[in-house]
Amino acid sequence: MAVASAILMVTRRNIVHGAVFLINTLLSTAGIFLLLQAEFLFVVQIILYVGGIMVLFVFVIMLVNLDVSMRQVQFNRQWFVAGALALVLAAQFLFAIHATQAGRDPLRLPAMAAEISPKNTEAVADALFSHYMLPFEIASILLLVAMIGAVVMAKRRVG
Amino acid sequence: MPFVLPVLYAVVIVAVLPLMAGYIVLMERKVMADMQARLGPMRVGPHGLLQPIADAVKLLLKEDIIPNEADRLMFWFAPLVSVTMALLAYSALAIGPAFQIADLNIGLLFILAISSLGIYGIVLGGWASNSHYSLLGALRSAAQLVSYETAAGLGLISVLLLAGSLSMKDIVQAQSDQGVWFGFSVPFGFFIYLVGSIAETNRAPFDLPEAESELVAGYMTEYSGFRWSLYFLAEYANMIIVAGIATTLFLGGWLRPGARYHEHIPGTGVEWLDALPALLTLGVALYSLKLAPKQPVKIQKIVMVMVAVLCFGVACVLAGALFAPPAVMQGIHGAFWFMAKVFAYIYAFLWIRFTFPRYRFDQLMRLGWRFLIPLALVNVIGVGVAIVLRQQFAWGPIVSLIPTTLATLGVAMLLAKDDAPIVDAQTADGE
Numbered sequence: 001m002a003v004a005s006a007i008l009m010v011t012r013r014n015i016v017h018g019a020v021f022l023i024n025t026l027l028s029t030a031g032i033f034l035l036l037q038a039e040f041l042f043v044v045q046i047i048l049y050v051g052g053i054m055v056l057f058v059f060v061i062m063l064v065n066l067d068v069s070m071r072q073v074q075f076n077r078q079w080f081v082a083g084a085l086a087l088v089l090a091a092q093f094l095f096a097i098h099a100t101q102a103g104r105d106p107l108r109l110p111a112m113a114a115e116i117s118p119k120n121t122e123a124v125a126d127a128l129f130s131h132y133m134l135p136f137e138i139a140s141i142l143l144l145v146a147m148i149g150a151v152v153m154a155k156r157r158v159g
Numbered sequence: 160m161p162f163v164l165p166v167l168y169a170v171v172i173v174a175v176l177p178l179m180a181g182y183i184v185l186m187e188r189k190v191m192a193d194m195q196a197r198l199g200p201m202r203v204g205p206h207g208l209l210q211p212i213a214d215a216v217k218l219l220l221k222e223d224i225i226p227n228e229a230d231r232l233m234f235w236f237a238p239l240v241s242v243t244m245a246l247l248a249y250s251a252l253a254i255g256p257a258f259q260i261a262d263l264n265i266g267l268l269f270i271l272a273i274s275s276l277g278i279y280g281i282v283l284g285g286w287a288s289n290s291h292y293s294l295l296g297a298l299r300s301a302a303q304l305v306s307y308e309t310a311a312g313l314g315l316i317s318v319l320l321l322a323g324s325l326s327m328k329d330i331v332q333a334q335s336d337q338g339v340w341f342g343f344s345v346p347f348g349f350f351i352y353l354v355g356s357i358a359e360t361n362r363a364p365f366d367l368p369e370a371e372s373e374l375v376a377g378y379m380t381e382y383s384g385f386r387w388s389l390y391f392l393a394e395y396a397n398m399i400i401v402a403g404i405a406t407t408l409f410l411g412g413w414l415r416p417g418a419r420y421h422e423h424i425p426g427t428g429v430e431w432l433d434a435l436p437a438l439l440t441l442g443v444a445l446y447s448l449k450l451a452p453k454q455p456v457k458i459q460k461i462v463m464v465m466v467a468v469l470c471f472g473v474a475c476v477l478a479g480a481l482f483a484p485p486a487v488m489q490g491i492h493g494a495f496w497f498m499a500k501v502f503a504y505i506y507a508f509l510w511i512r513f514t515f516p517r518y519r520f521d522q523l524m525r526l527g528w529r530f531l532i533p534l535a536l537v538n539v540i541g542v543g544v545a546i547v548l549r550q551q552f553a554w555g556p557i558v559s560l561i562p563t564t565l566a567t568l569g570v571a572m573l574l575a576k577d578d579a580p581i582v583d584a585q586t587a588d589g590e
Contacts, residue, residue, distance in 0.1 A: 016233065016286060023279065043268040051275025055282070055305055059298060062286050121265060121325060 002028035019058050026050050040121040165260045172249050172260070180395035181211030187509050194513045205462040221384030226289055229381065233287035238386045241280025241393035248273040248400045253327040255413050255493035257486070266327040267319070270404060271312055274359065278304050280393065281368075285378035297378035299520055300368035303358055306527040307365075311355025313535035317348035317542040318408045331412035342409035344560050347538045347567045349409045351531055353507075356401040358527065360394060363512040367520050402504040403497075410500045413493030433488075436495045437478035444470035530574050537570045 002025055009021035026049050034042040128136050185200065185207060192199030200207030225234055251266040253259040263269050278301050285297020318341045319325065322333040334340055342349040358365040368378070382390060406412060417432050447467035454460045480491040518526065541563030548559040 014230070016230065016283075020233075020236075020283070039263070039265050040268075043265050043272050046272035047268065047275055051272065051278065051308075052305065055275075055278055055301055058279075058282055059301065062282070062294060062298065 002032065015061055016058075019054070019061055022057070023050055023054050026054065038120045040124050168258060168260045169250065173246060176246065176249070176396055176399070177215075177392055178211075179399065180392050181215060183395055183398070183505060184214075184391075185211050186505075187512075190506070190509045191513050194510075205456070205459040208462070215388070218384055218388040223385065224381075224383050226381050229289045230287045233283050234381075234386075237280050237284035237287055238382065238389035238393070239280075240283065241277055242389045242396070244273050244277035244280065245393040245396035245400065249396075249403075251327060252400065252403045253331065253407060253412065254403075254497050255490050256328070257490050258494060259328065262326060262328050265325045267315065267325045267330070267404070267408075270400065271308070271315075274397070274400075275305075275308055277393065277397065280390075281378050284382065284390070288378070288381035290381055293378050293380050296368045296380070300361060300378060303361070303365060303368065303520075303523060303527070306524060307355045307358035307531070310527055310531035310535050311352050311359060313532065313539060314348045314351030314355060315404075315408065316535075316539050317345045320539070320542045320546055321345065322408075327407050327412075330408055331414065334411050335414055339557055340409065340411040340414070342411075344557060345409075345538070345542060346564060347534065347571070348542070349405075351535050351538065352405055352409065354531060356405060357508060357511065358523070360397045360401055360508075362398070362508055364515040364517050365523055367517060367523065398505060398508060399501065402501045402508070405504055406497060406500040410504070411496075412500075413489075413497045415492065415496055433481060433492065434478070436492055436499075437474045437481070440470050440474035440477060444468075444474060533574055534567070534571050538567050541567045 005021045005024040005028055009018050009025060012018040012021060026045065030042045030045040030050070033039075033045060188210075189199040189207065200210040203210045203213045225231060248270045250260040251263050251269045253262070253266075281304070282297050282301045285293040285295075285300075288294070318330065321337070321341055321344065322330040324330060324333070330341075337344075357363075361368055415432050415435075444467045447463050447470065451460050451463035451467065454463055477491065477495060480488045483491075542560070545559040545563045548554045548562075
């Protein structure tokens with residue numbers, strides 16, 4: 001369903017329909033997280049991605065007048081190269097999936113912990129605050145810098 | 160068959176909820192009338208009791224108008240999203256110790272996520288109506304919801320720290336274990352969640368997006384008949400869900416007030432506070448009987464007597480449950496206390512609606528971002544400090560929260576003083 005929504009999102013002419021199918025794609029991804037027993041990621045994906053970022057997307061879509069762009073030609077002339085690149089990427093994905101299932105380790109991902117805590121929330125919290133503390137703090141500072149930058153850029157001069 | 164009970168609960172909730180929402184509308188109109196020194200709906204049925212049914216029939220029979228240039232698919236889809244999300248949130252709510260559709264171990268976050276999905280019903284509805292007022296109302300409403308959702312979520316985190324779990328059942332259990340409702344241990348968390356939840360459900364004084372005198376009816380302008388009733392149902396279902404969350408987190412859920420007070424009625428094994436539900440309903444029954452002869456019209460007399468009999472029946476059930484096995488008694492009394500607290504919270508909503516004037520949109524956003532969110536952050540820090548005091552220095556559960564609550568109060572007063580000049584050199588944002 002995630003794939004179907006993604007295809008529909010890209011092919012809709014009406015951009016609001018496209019946004020709704022993007023929402024559907026993100027919800028399906030969240031569902032995949034749930035199927036993999038990562039319930040915290042499921043919920044956080046919905047709250048942040050669908051409930052926050054997509055709302056902003058939809059805001060911008062609705063505030064911008066899109067009649068002009070909707071009447072233009074939708075597919076450009078570079079589709080051959082794009083198609084070839086997409087096929088190469090698909091071949092890489094298929095190879096990686098096949099090789100991982102066959103037991104070889106083409107991606108060399110770090111080994112998972114020997115015992116996985118039954119509750120995803122605690123496991124994520126444990127990992128964030130012990131192994132991944134430095135990236136967590138750096139990401140927080142990055143977000144803070146972005147927020148301050150946005151506020152400064154949007155501030156109007158008084159008087 | 161593990162699916163029978165959850166499906167049964169789900170069917171009960173989906174069947175009862177529209178009726179309950181309709182009667183909350185009637186309650187609102189009666190309370191509004193009472194506060195404005197008039198009577199409210201009195202014509203349809205005795206004392207207006209059949210008014211919701213008349214409204215429902217009218218809405219079902221109305222002509223279904225779709226604006227000419229409207230996006231038909233979205234127009235059909237938007238109220239559906241609102242109602243589905245509002246009803247879906249009930250699946251994680253725990254009404255009694257055993258009355259819960261699904262005890263998710265991320266129950267609280269799940270309800271928050273579903274509430275944030277409900278925003279799309281409003282935004283898509285405003286867009287699909289193809290009208291300026293609807294779109295503006297929808298976007299304003301969505302901005303307000305997103306801002307206050309942040310504040311309310313931060314207010315909930317303070318409870319989360321004290322309870323240690325996201326599961327609704329565990330949170331009530333933690334309140335039972337600690338012997339104090341979290342509304343009393345973290346009053347600021349309760350206050351922040353109260354204000355945030357009023358804004359979340361678009362209720363006054365935060366109802367600018369749907370106020371009659373402002374944008375006609377905002378995103379609901381072009382909807383009529385059944386589609387409008389879906390939006391309406393979604394709004395009141397949202398109100399009940401938000402009251403349910405507040406009850407579970409701050410008011411002890413299904414716990415009896417005074418859980419540690421075990422005085423027995425002399426002579427029996429029944430505690431005073433356990434007998435309270437039955438006594439209260441009996442009191443209502445006797446009051447109805449007292450009022451019955453004074454009714455002007457015969458049908459009203461009959462209805463008063465019927466209400467008295469109904470309350471008496473409920474009192475009998477509640478009293479009978481005292482002598483049933485503890486699981487049954489906990490279930491029935493738990494449901495009673497939960498509903499009582501939910502109705503008290505909703506009464507507070509109604510009370511606030513008819514007391515305060517409406518906030519202008521820029522005042523609303525200023526309140527959310529510049530007062531509530533900093534206050535919520537300070538509150539979270541305060542609760543964290545209190546937990547450290549409790550664990551490292553072994554202070555008691557309530558004592559440890561007093562200094563941090565006082566500190567948060569100080570910060571709140573500072574923030575409020577800072578915000579005093581509402582109309583200042585910067586002009587209000589032109590919409």
